[in-house]
Amino acid sequence: MDKTSATVDSTLKSNDVEVKTQTQNSEKLQDNVSNSNQSIQVLSIDVGCIATGYSHLDRAPCSVAIVNDRCEILFDSLIKPDKPVVSDLFPFSGVHKVDLQHAPSFDEVIQKVINMRKLNGCVLLSIIQLNS
Template structure:
């Protein structure tokens, strides 16, 4: 058997090399385990951030800083869109005190959908302010985007502004639209569309408009809503019960009310339309007794029946 210079056989030399290989592999595993250990995050100073790539900054908005505001958070706020999409409603806190969020004036949308919601604010006219007069009208689409909102100059003198409920003041009506202008605008928006509202007959009455009954969805008359409370449920009750929001806590807002009515309809749209189809479906009418007798005479005494006809 051939021997190496060290006096060890080749077989022994091979065995030694395999052992060395296993030892090397074991060392590599240990090194890998050490490399995978968690390293505490490095705090980045504002001076260091200036030299970093801005693209890399925009990808990570988390921060390990706790004592002072994060520079990454300040960067994130600048990247936010100028007009971010806001929720229409603010849900109730556990205390139940929080209501709707005070929002900035709405921008009008041109997205006129197949479903629109309408709400009006009214002031009083006539003796003791009992007659309802249109003072404000708002229309929203099914995404709760405002299509139209305007104060309206009533056709008759106002005797009661009802400000505690309507939110209308004399200064609001000074720059309001003419009644005919508002009427034509609303008529164009609701034409050939499904109209949603709460007790909407009152709104249509002050607008001096009409709408096909088959295209009206009134949240005050929807049967499942009426079963929640004896009598006619108010929009305020439905919003708090089903949408978990508080509305009409003080002065009413026609945009807020229109959005609440639309949200209620869109939440129950499939079931609402299914119930309407079932109601429209033809039913088997009971056959009159006289008609049953004539049919019997035709089949059993056909000759006598024909003689009577002659």
């Protein structure tokens, strides 16, 4: 067996272990849900960004949307950036610069999300890193 084959074999074994662990964790979660007679609410959060400079790191959130597992929109809002907009990146964000002029601030939008009753008992995790 050559060196490449050995690497592939060890990677496959590593991946198999990872898949088995994930499967076991999923089964435990399903058992816990079945035993508690509760359903899991699956949500997805999408954050759109605009360019606030000329580097790929110069960005700010311009929109946020939350949908459930039935594709029902639970929350949708534009966000007024706190820095001047260099480009709205319309082909990617779907948002025009002019649409953001009267939008709520990032802090206002986050507070609305936190206060949503439909999210009661749910944990939303999304990391937005803004480089100042």
